[in-house]
Amino acid sequence: MSLPEALRRRPWVGWVLCAVALALLPFLVEAGLGRTWVRILDFALLYLMLALGLNIVVGFAGLLDLGYIAFYAVGAYLWALLASPQFDLHLPFWLLLPLGALVAGVFGLLLGAPTLRLRGDYLAIVTLGFGEIIRIFLNNLGAPINITNGPQGIAGIDPLRLGDWSFGRTQHLLGVALPATHLHYYGFLVLALGTMFVCIRLQDSRIGRAWAAIREDEVAAQASGINTRNVKLLAFSLGASFGGVAGGLFASLQGFVSPESFSLLESVSVLCMVVLGGMGHVAGVVLGALMLSILPEALRHVAGPLQQKLFGQVLVDPESLRLLLFGLSLVLVMLVRPEGLWPSPLRRPEKQSDEATAAD
Amino acid sequence: MKISRSAWKFGMAVGLMAVALTGYGKDELTVVRVGQVSPLTGNIAHLGKDNENGARLALEEANASGLTLGGKRVKLELLSEDDQADPRTGTIVAQKLVDAKVVGVVGHLNSGTSIPAARIYSEAGIPQISPSATAVKYTHQGLKTSFRVMANDAQQGKVLGEYAAKKLGAKRVAVIDDQTAYGQGLADEFTTAAKAAGATIVTREHTTNNSQDFNAILTSIKGKKAELVFYGGMDAQSGPMMKQVKSLDLQAKFLTGDGGQTPEFVTLAGDAAEGAFASSAGVPLLKMPGGKAFSDRYKARFKQEIQLYAPYAFDAMNALVAAMKQADSSDPAKYMPVLAKLNYSGVTGKIAFDELGDIKGGAISLYQARGGKWEYLETVGK
Amino acid sequence: MLVRAHLSIFLQQVLNGLVLGSVYGLVALGYTMVYGILGLINFAHGEVVMVGALCALSAMTALQGSGLPGFAVVLLALLLAVLACMALGLAIERIAYRPLRRAPRLAPLITAIGISILLQNLAMILWGRQYHSFPPLLPVHTLHFGGASISTVQLAIILVSGALMAGLLLLVHLSSLGRAMRATAENPQVAGLMGVNVDRIIAVTFAIGSGLAAVAGVLVSANYSVAHYYMGFLLGLKAFTAAVLGGIGNLAGAMVGGVLLGLIESIGAGYLGDLTDGFLGSNYQDVFAFLVLIIVLVLRPRGLLGERVAERA
Incomplete structure (x- = not known):
């Protein structure tokens, strides 16, 4: 009773509570579920940044991109080339991060x-082809001149x-x-929060309205x-620079790329995060990214014991069931909530008026 | 129909085993966990399952024979994880095994997952023995915990290249790889060795590990009058490729690495397999003491033929167990120095590691497909 | 002498491309029919091809000992595979697409991806993880002409694809069912008002596309003598590319795009190395194919034959 009251009067209390929760999260998670x-979680935060970047292209501007992972690859290889024994370069992160954003942006x-x-x-299909082209080049620039090791x-990439x-x-x-x-969790969290902030600001800006x-x-x-x-x-x-x-x-x-x-499947899974969460809605995309990066891992722990409980024995190899359940949940979520799990409250009226004009 | 019935049987077996084990429980068993990682989904899932089976058989046999370490009765438990042949998933499951306090890991199957995972095992001080990662780099990261029981690409490629040029007398050689770490690595080492032995590489072609159609590159090779075609890659490609070699009337010998030395290759290529050459690391299973028995037990236990790396996974697990026995402890810190100096006779040959963790000696055996079977030709190296 | 040798190699590459392209075209038909009517990329189509191949394989294995003559076994297996895939196609449409017909455009794309993952893993559980050897269906002979060779199975692929394509064109342009399909593609609402049962037409479209997929699956597996639960992915991707290249939504375009893609791939893989003096090789075959696609689309944003398709942004 008193907590919501306090929150309404002093909104900063809520922020402080959130900050404390986020700061303690890795310790709680490690104690409860293991390291x-x-x-x-680290990977989930990376996917969150990726999904937010793709959301700019797909969600804000409505351009379907199936090759988004190419920018992730460009960023990863740039870091790998400039901070590893490959060319014996070891640039610092404060140079590498902006450089990654810049090159991916280009x-x-x-x-x-x-x-x-x-x-x-x-x-x-063109973006899909672009993604494949980048991957094929990375795979083959080991010869005649060795750049990427094919x-x-x-290996041996410098950490942050x-x-x-x-x-x-x-x-x-x-x-x-x-x-x-x-x-890494803390480092990624700072950048992910920064990304979210930028995205929210972008959405309400002149450019955001132009995209819409x-x-x-x-x-x-x-x-x-x-x-x-x-x-x-x-x-x-x-969008690309976020991926970078x-x-x-x-x-x-x-430490290895x-x-x-x-692969193309990575592009597809980032797209799934954006659409499943709620295209164009930053909070929805965050939810989608967290869910889809955690779900397949959670199913790893569920598929075996669940069968044990239902049938009293393990009928089907849990590893075969894991991805099957993942596919099934994609279908079910979309059937129940076609607009995504947490769609933008602003877009719904647009959508309805859209249909009204279509019916005219 | 058949599958569901065997699934039932398997389920029953698991159930019975569980009952049997709970009966044992009163005997104060200490449970020690060992990990196994391979892709159990995706396009080489059949090989991943094969690795798991090999490791499982070794572990079950160790349990059945009764294991006592440091005066305590010990039961080994296998934690098998799917890394989807994906480097990211590879590090997640590696961390999962470390969390589960495994004392050793057999895996991963691929080099691309073994390399990044090695850092995590190393940090936790857990020995990792890969049965099948052949990229040279895997053991060259300066980590004390990385081992493998299979000859690396450099060892195998060298033998294959010399064999092609000297024994098979090929002067004009075409090389194909599947653009994976394994296939390309092996093809590169083969190329270097074949050139050094006096052969000319007339062309280097590429395909992918998902492809089925090789007619275009084979036609191009035909135009270059190659006397021998080398393929670096797996049986799922080399089988159909062999068939297309014959149907295009490409008059050249066909040679491939351990990824093709499988019953699957012969099945997929059919009559076209006749005369193909392939290598495999170690000594042929049936020539080894206990090899035939292993293969029979594998068939009896899993109701299928050995696919490819199961004997190596079996040896990797047995090497871990042997080191634990010698050290009389399952504590990685205690048994790892023993493992590094181990000298164990496995079903694929002698298991002993050099200072990097690579298998010592690394004998390579060569085979030729005759009458629908791989016939043993000879063993090169020690 | 040398020129003739080069010519025969070139002829062989063209034949290789034709065989590959016919298969792409056959699968691309399924993509393009669904797209023409629903404006939807049926991402699960590649998996239907895979299910077709594996069903036929199981049927042939089951019928092996029945004492039926060889050709009857093959035809029966093919028929069963076609029926199974038609049922599967209908089920996919009913479960994953129909409830989402009025949903945002990307929602059915996600269910399609979900269905695709689901089918792949289901097939892995049912048929196992191993690669299956697939019988050649026909007595294998190799025909030689002009220094090039083609097998009976490959010849059958070209002929069957051509025949199915022609049949489909006749069906769509001459029958009343075809007229209803075209009307639905043009405008579902108006077609509904004109007395066309739109739901039924869409279902029929899925059934036909899936039946073609089954035939394609059987032909591909017979040609390469392999069937595997993962075989649908790459094939589906290539066929989708072919459909877009030809102009998605256009039936003839699918076939043209398929054959063109097949030719590009085999000529690309065969000559890229020689043309660039070994600098680029067959590893850049897909880069080459995608570059052609991008250039075609930049010049003709609706694909080669895709002019008639209405804008569906």
Whole structure:
């Protein structure tokens, strides 16, 4: 009774509670579920950044992109090449992160420019092709001149480093031991929150409204004076730069990159996060990203014991069931909530009026 | 129909075992967990399951024979995880095994997952023996916990390249790989060795590990008058590829690595398999003491043929158990130094590691497909 | 002499491309029919191809000892596979797409991906993880001409795809069912007002597309002598690319796109290395194919033959 009351009067109390909860989360998770889950959280935060980046392209501007993982790959390889024994370069993170964003952004322009005239599913297949092209190049730039080591990948990548604080091993702060997984969690959390903030601000900005206009009706947007070319290119390159940052962080966390991490299926799963959560709605996308990165891992723990409980024995190998259940849940969620789990409250009226005009 | 029935049987067996084990419970058994990781879903899931089976058989036999470490009766428990051949999932399951306090890991199957996972095992001080990761880099990361029981690409590629140029007398050689870490790595090492032995590489072609149609690259090879075609990749591609070699009337010998030395290759290629050459690491199973018995027990236990790496997974698990026995402890810190110096006779050959964790000696055996079977030719190296 | 050798290699590459392309075209028909009517990419279509192949394999294995003559076994297995896939296609439409017909455009895309994952893993449980060897269906002979060769199975692929394609075109353009299909594709609401049972037409479209997928699955497996639960993914992707290349929604476009993609792939893989003096090789075959696709789409944003399709943004 008194807590909601206090929250209404002092909104900052809520923020402080959230901050404390987020700060304690890795310790609680480790105590309750084990360190694996902190690592899963690390990846979930990376996917969150990816999904938010893709949401700019798909959700805000309405451009279907099936090759988004290419930008993640560009960011990851940039970090791997500039901070590993590969060329014996070891640039610091504060240089690598902006550089990753920049280079991925340029690649975003590279994809955007030739595809401006394409719409809908034609755009989807071209972006898909672009994603594959990037992956194939990474896979083959091991010869004749060795740049990426080809399918062997690049190992021994530097971890994030703040001064002489390496995120790669356990550090002690005020007597508390912080293992690598926890350190990465905090680092990623800061960047993920930053990404969310930028996205929310973008949505309410002039550019955000221009994107919405293009998404709803490109011809009308153009007629009302929006420079659709520039605005679309901006969506591609901004979305791409988020992916580039996430890619760099992925390389630093894994310490190893190889082209097999950047397959088409990864693009598809990031798209699923965006659509399942609620396209165009930042909170929904966050929910979708967290759910879909955690669900397959949760099913790992569920598939066996669940059968044991239902049938008294394990009938089907739990590992075979895991992805099956994942597919099933994608279908069910969409059937029950076609707009996504947590759709944007703003978009619904638009949608209805859309249908009203269609019926006219 | 057949599948569901065997699933029932399997379920019953598991149930009975569970009952049997609860009966044992009163005997104060200490449970010690050992991990196994391989892709159990995706396009090489059949090989992943094969690895799991190999490791499981070794573990069950160790349990059946009764294991006592440090004066306590010990029961080993297998935690088998699916890494989907994906590096990211690979590190997650590695962490999961570390959390579950496994004392050792057999895996992963692929180099791409073994390499990033190795860092996690190393940090936790848990020994990892891969039965099948052959990328040279895996044991070259400076980690004390990484071992493998299979010859690496450099060892195998060298033998294959020399064999092609000297024994098979091929002067004009075409090389194909599947653009994976394994296939490309092996093909590169083969190329280096074949050139050094005096052969000319007339072309280097590529396919993928999902492809079925190789007519275009084979036609191109035909135009280059190659005398021998080498393929770096797995049986699911090399089988159909062999068939297309014959139907295009490409007059060249066919040689591939351990990924093709499988019953599957012969089944998929059918009559076209006749005359193909392939290698495999170690000594042929049936030549080893206990090899035939192992293969029979595998068939009896899992109702299927050995696919590919099961004997290596079996040896990897047995090497872990042997080291634990010698050290009289399942504590990784205590038995790992013993493991590094182990000298154990496995079903694939002698298991002993060099200072990097690679298998010592690394004998390679060669085979030729004759009458629908792989016939043993010879063993090169020690 | 040398010229003739080069010519025969080139002829062989063209034949390789034709065989590959016919298969792509046959699968692409399924994508394009559904897209033409619903404006929806049926991502699960590749998996239907896989189910068709594996069903036929099971049927043939079961009928092996029945004493029926070989060709009867093959035809019966093919028929069973077609029926099974038709049922599967109908079920997919009913469960995953029909409830979402008025939902946002990307919702059915996600259910399609879900169904695709579901079918793959279901097939893995039912048929196992191993690669199955698939019988050649026909007595295998190799025909030689002009220094190139083609097997009976490959010839059958080209002929069967061509015949099915022609049949489908006749059906769509001459029968009353076809007229109803075209009307639904043009405008479902108006077609409904004109007395067309739109639900039934959409269901029939799915059934036909899935039946074609089953035939494609059987032909592909017979040609490469392999069937596996993972075989649908890459094939589906290539066929989808072919459908877009030809102009998605256009039947003839699917076949043209398929054959073109097949030719691009085999010529690309065969000559890329020689043309660039070994700098780029067959590893860039897909890059080459996608680049052609991008160039075609930049010049003709609706694909090669896709002019008639209405905008569905």
